[in-house]
Amino acid sequence: MQLSNSSQYAIRILAYMADQKDSKLMNATELAGALYIPYKFLTKIMTELVKVGLVVSIRGREGGYKFEKKTSEIMVSDILDIFNDSIKDEQCVLGIGFCNGLCKCALHDQWMEPKLLLQRMFRESSLEDIAGRGCKI
Amino acid sequence: MQLSNSSQYAIRILAYMADQKDSKLMNATELAGALYIPYKFLTKIMTELVKVGLVVSIRGREGGYKFEKKTSEIMVSDILDIFNDSIKDEQCVLGIGFCNGLCKCALHDQWMEPKLLLQRMFRESSLEDIAGRGCKI
DNA sequence: TATTAATTCTACCTTTAAGTAGTAATTATA
DNA sequence: TATAATTACTACTTAAAGGTAGAATTAATA
Numbered sequence: 001m002q003l004s005n006s007s008q009y010a011i012r013i014l015a016y017m018a019d020q021k022d023s024k025l026m027n028a029t030e031l032a033g034a035l036y037i038p039y040k041f042l043t044k045i046m047t048e049l050v051k052v053g054l055v056v057s058i059r060g061r062e063g064g065y066k067f068e069k070k071t072s073e074i075m076v077s078d079i080l081d082i083f084n085d086s087i088k089d090e091q092c093v094l095g096i097g098f099c100n101g102l103c104k105c106a107l108h109d110q111w112m113e114p115k116l117l118l119q120r121m122f123r124e125s126s127l128e129d130i131a132g133r134g135c136k137i
Numbered sequence: 138m139q140l141s142n143s144s145q146y147a148i149r150i151l152a153y154m155a156d157q158k159d160s161k162l163m164n165a166t167e168l169a170g171a172l173y174i175p176y177k178f179l180t181k182i183m184t185e186l187v188k189v190g191l192v193v194s195i196r197g198r199e200g201g202y203k204f205e206k207k208t209s210e211i212m213v214s215d216i217l218d219i220f221n222d223s224i225k226d227e228q229c230v231l232g233i234g235f236c237n238g239l240c241k242c243a244l245h246d247q248w249m250e251p252k253l254l255l256q257r258m259f260r261e262s263s264l265e266d267i268a269g270r271g272c273k274i
Numbered sequence: 275t276a277t278t279a280a281t282t283c284t285a286c287c288t289t290t291a292a293g294t295a296g297t298a299a300t301t302a303t304a
Numbered sequence: 305t306a307t308a309a310t311t312a313c314t315a316c317t318t319a320a321a322g323g324t325a326g327a328a329t330t331a332a333t334a
Contacts (some may be wrong), residue, residue, distance in 0.1 A: 001138070001139070001140055001217070001223065001224050001255075002138070002228065002230070002232075002281085002311095003138055003230065003231070003232070003265040004292090005232065005291075005292065005293095006291085006292085008224040008230075010242070011231055011243065012231055012233075012242070015173045015243040026327075027309085027310065028310080028311075037298085038292090038294080040293070040295075041292070041293055041294085043312080044312095046311080047311080049296055049315085050311090057298095057310095057312085058311085059300045059301065059310060059311045059312075060299085060301025060302065060309070060310055060311075061210055061302040061303070061307090061308065061309040061310055062301075062302055062310075063165070063300080063302085063310045064311085065311090072280095080138070086138065087138050088293055089229040091139065093139070093145075094140070094145045094149055095139075095142065095330085096139070096149075096274060101269075101297070103271065103274070104270075104271040104272065105149070105268040105272075105274075106148065106149070106268070106271050107148070107213070107258075107262070107267060107270075108270070108271050109270065110258045110262055110267070111258070113254060113305060114251050114254040114255045115257075117250060118138075118251045121247045121248070121250075121251060124153040124286065125244070127219040130242070130243040130247075132319060133241075133243045133246065133263075134177055134236075134240065134241040134242050134243050134245050135241065135242075137240070141321075142321075142322065142323095143321085164279085164280065165280080165281075166279095166280085166290045175322090176322055176324095177320070177323070177325075178323055178324080180282080180295085181322095181323085183281085184281080184282065184283085187281090187282095194280095194281060194282085195280085195281080195330095195331085196278055196280065196329070196330045196331065197279075197280075197281075197329085197330040197331030197332065198277090198282055198330085198331055198332045199279075199331080199332055199333085200279080200280045200281060200330080200331075200332090201278075201280075214312090216287095219329070223299070269298085275334105276333105276334090277332105277333085277334080278331100278332090278333085278334095279329105279330100279332085279333105280305085280329100280330080280331085280332095281327070281329080281330075281331105282317075282327105282328080282330095283326105283327085283329090284323075284326090284327090284328095285305080285324100285325085285326090286326100287323080287325095288319100288321100288322080288324095289321085289322075289323095290319100290320085290322095291306100291318100291319085291320080291327070292317100292318080292319080292320095293315105293316105293317080293319100294315100294316075294317070295314100295315085295316075295317095296313105296314090296315090296316100297312100298311105298312080298314095298316085299310100299311080299312070299313090300310080300312095301308100301311105302308090302310095303306105303307085303308085303309100304305105304307080304308100304321105
């Protein structure tokens with residue numbers, strides 16, 4: 001019952017970037033060092049984020065990453081979607097494909113409330129919202 | 138963001154068993170057939186459940202499985218614990234080892250509410266409670 | 275006692291997530 | 305233009321989850 005490492009890392013990276021006062025370019029070495037994420041794994045994740053258009057990368061010397069979209073427009077749920085890690089409506093907590101009102105799983109009703117809360121939390125929290133919360137790791 | 142297959146299967150198996158009116162012995166073939174779970178994988182899971190004392194097994198002809206404890210005393214959280222799938226207090230949603238009041242992750246506060254709901258749901262739902270809910274799959 | 279139907283054990287196979295390594299491509303700057 | 309610093313690409317390795325196969329063990333019953 002947890003997020004994948006990729007999602008966790010991605011959220012931490014983006015929240016860290018969003019927290020930088022000036023929207024300066026940040027490079028992989030810096031991010032990996034600050035966030036204790038394996039460098040090579042971090043660059044792999046960043047490349048994903050570039051591909052989906054959340055951030056842009058500047059290659060070459062003095063290069064790095066910066067946001068493509070405004071941090072107020074990037075929701076945590078967007079990040080989870082990239083790594084197939086979201087909580088969609090169709091997903092049954094017990095893995096039953098056709099769990100719905102007619103034929104539902106044994107936990108369907110109890111699951112509904114926390115599920116809705118989770119969905120809301122992920123969908124309504126933007127990077128701007130969460131940046132700067134807690135410690136910077 | 139989901140339970141492991143083992144946990145999902147185990148919950149479905151035990152809920153199904155709990156739903157049988159007479160607490161008769163149920164064998165692996167029957168359970169696998171009814172619940173569309175691979176037979177060999179099901180027996181592997183059942184052996185786990187026997188080892189931790191949730192069910193007893195009767196070997197040999199006319200054998201099968203039945204509950205060791207009362208279904209009102211088996212909580213869903215007990216099942217999740219077996220497969221290292223629970224939502225413990227220490228677990229940070231972003232995987233930070235020391236996420237707590239002093240140094241917390243960016244999602245700490247938002248995560249708190251759904252987390253508590255999930256914990257409560259798992260901890261307070263017994264097999265007796267959920268048996269017979271929804272369809273029998 | 276032999277047979278049969280059941281669980282259990284051991285070992286293996288497959289797939290996926292997680293992480294690593296090396297090199298190519300790019301670009302600012304000296 | 306050469307160099308150094310950066311991201312991107314390709315391919316590999318490792319570990320864990322998920323699942324399979326077959327033989328051993330157990331016990332009821334004919």
